[in-house]
Amino acid sequence: MSIENINKLFPVFLKLENFRVLIVGGGKVGLEKVSAVLLNCPAADLTIVAKDFSSALKDYLKFYPHVKTIERQFENSDLNNIEFLIVAINDKQKSFEIKEEAKKRCILANVADTPEQCDFYLGSIVRKGDLKIAISTNGKSPTVAKRVREVFEQAFPDEMQEVLENLYKIRTQLNGDFASKVSELNKITSTLADKPSTKAFSIKRIGTASLYSLAVIIIMVIGHLIFTYVPFTDIGSFLRITMQSFDSNLWIYVLAGFIAQMIDGALGMAYGVSVTTFLLSIGISPAIASASMHASEVFTTGSSSLVYMRFKNVNIKLFKKLVWPGAIGAIFGATAISFISKDYFVLIKPLVSFYTLILGLMIIVRAKNIHLRTGSKIKKIGLVAVTGGFLDSVGGGGWGPIVTTSLIAGGRQLKYAVGSSHLAKFFVATISTITFFLLIGISHWQIILGLVIGGMIAAPISIYFSNKIPTKKGLLFVGCLVITISLKTIISTFI
Numbered sequence: 001m002s003i004e005n006i007n008k009l010f011p012v013f014l015k016l017e018n019f020r021v022l023i024v025g026g027g028k029v030g031l032e033k034v035s036a037v038l039l040n041c042p043a044a045d046l047t048i049v050a051k052d053f054s055s056a057l058k059d060y061l062k063f064y065p066h067v068k069t070i071e072r073q074f075e076n077s078d079l080n081n082i083e084f085l086i087v088a089i090n091d092k093q094k095s096f097e098i099k100e101e102a103k104k105r106c107i108l109a110n111v112a113d114t115p116e117q118c119d120f121y122l123g124s125i126v127r128k129g130d131l132k133i134a135i136s137t138n139g140k141s142p143t144v145a146k147r148v149r150e151v152f153e154q155a156f157p158d159e160m161q162e163v164l165e166n167l168y169k170i171r172t173q174l175n176g177d178f179a180s181k182v183s184e185l186n187k188i189t190s191t192l193a194d195k196p197s198t199k200a201f202s203i204k205r206i207g208t209a210s211l212y213s214l215a216v217i218i219i220m221v222i223g224h225l226i227f228t229y230v231p232f233t234d235i236g237s238f239l240r241i242t243m244q245s246f247d248s249n250l251w252i253y254v255l256a257g258f259i260a261q262m263i264d265g266a267l268g269m270a271y272g273v274s275v276t277t278f279l280l281s282i283g284i285s286p287a288i289a290s291a292s293m294h295a296s297e298v299f300t301t302g303s304s305s306l307v308y309m310r311f312k313n314v315n316i317k318l319f320k321k322l323v324w325p326g327a328i329g330a331i332f333g334a335t336a337i338s339f340i341s342k343d344y345f346v347l348i349k350p351l352v353s354f355y356t357l358i359l360g361l362m363i364i365v366r367a368k369n370i371h372l373r374t375g376s377k378i379k380k381i382g383l384v385a386v387t388g389g390f391l392d393s394v395g396g397g398g399w400g401p402i403v404t405t406s407l408i409a410g411g412r413q414l415k416y417a418v419g420s421s422h423l424a425k426f427f428v429a430t431i432s433t434i435t436f437f438l439l440i441g442i443s444h445w446q447i448i449l450g451l452v453i454g455g456m457i458a459a460p461i462s463i464y465f466s467n468k469i470p471t472k473k474g475l476l477f478v479g480c481l482v483i484t485i486s487l488k489t490i491i492s493t494f495i
Helices: 028-040 055-061 092-104 142-155 160-173 178-193 198-229 232-244 250-267 271-281 286-310 316-343 345-368 381-395 399-409 414-440 445-465 471-494
Strands: 020-024 045-050 068-071 084-087 108-111 124-128 131-135
Touching (some): 020 028, 028 045, 084 092, 131 160, 250 271, 250 286, 250 445, 271 286, 286 381, 286 414, 286 445, 345 471, 381 414, 399 414
Parallel strands (some): 020 084, 084 108
Antiparallel strands (some): 124 131
């Protein structure tokens, strides 16, 4: 490669709190630039000038009261005492004029989506505690930079901060000159590049074998149920009787499954809440509503999980932390709702509706804070999974709003939080379904059939629309829908 074709950018890491930064623009792109600056340097001396500030940006800045905002058109005087400039407005000519004025004042500037007008680029950033890696494609392909960042974020373990802190302690305790310290640290860190130890490899094999064993057990249980309830000696008569006994509400269940899966596929959550609130609203008991939802969810989450795994959206380590606690919580939840609802249906129905009402509010809060990523990374994943699995079985929904939302709010990347949580949900739903079948049987199989048909039809379509529907508006719609149906059920119970 000739010297003219190489990437000539010089990478540096700035202590941005020591500089004065100006961002011009308050729309969607402005929000992206503001969040990029504040996520990497929350104490940055930042001023934002914009004719109009989007509601999302205003909500975001509530957590950064030190940021100065000026709501008016840009003026040249705004560049006084500024050292870094980012232009994020949808006006190319105005952007060029601002850039020229900044150049006269020797101010380094970045003009969004215009590489030739940039003195510096805002590259994709990999953050693992104190470890920070900046990625640049010389302005040629932000998409490639984003993909590389995702690969790095998955490759580096979440415990990287602990590794850095331990190495720092070791470094401060080492004696000798600089060269000897480096040599000793090289010996310690060389194990990071080694192949997994025999012990780790054995644990991995045990985990894999356990998952296969669980799958075999599930297949055996399903086979037992089929051979128990389906009289193969007279399959023709059985099919005729089955067709005649179809519930007239079957197509309603199909439509409910279709709509719920479309919502879940687009937003990564709310299938269970949507299905359960609908079934409760037409008089289905909490236990049957939850059992039907989980049985249908085995199929819908199974098909969508294959897609997530195909596109490598699953963090296996995170998945393992979720699946076993979630399964345990699901068993306890299914057992509780199965026995309680038999004698206390009148009491349980409004309680479950009140719970789904809370979930609806959680979804709206999630929508209003869709851009926030300031929380520290969640640690007690097992506790969250147990709670999510239990409440998911009791309330017929909640794994997504509780587990997935907690992971995202706790600093996990959206892509891996949704994918890993979804795959874990497949196993949790399977365990919950088996528990329900053993306790209350499968007399509600027509509800399950309708939900499965609708969900399986919607699954591939929802994947296509997942990148088309605005996440915030979609979450707000789902939250309002769940709240409305839950309030209807609560009011009709007492009036």
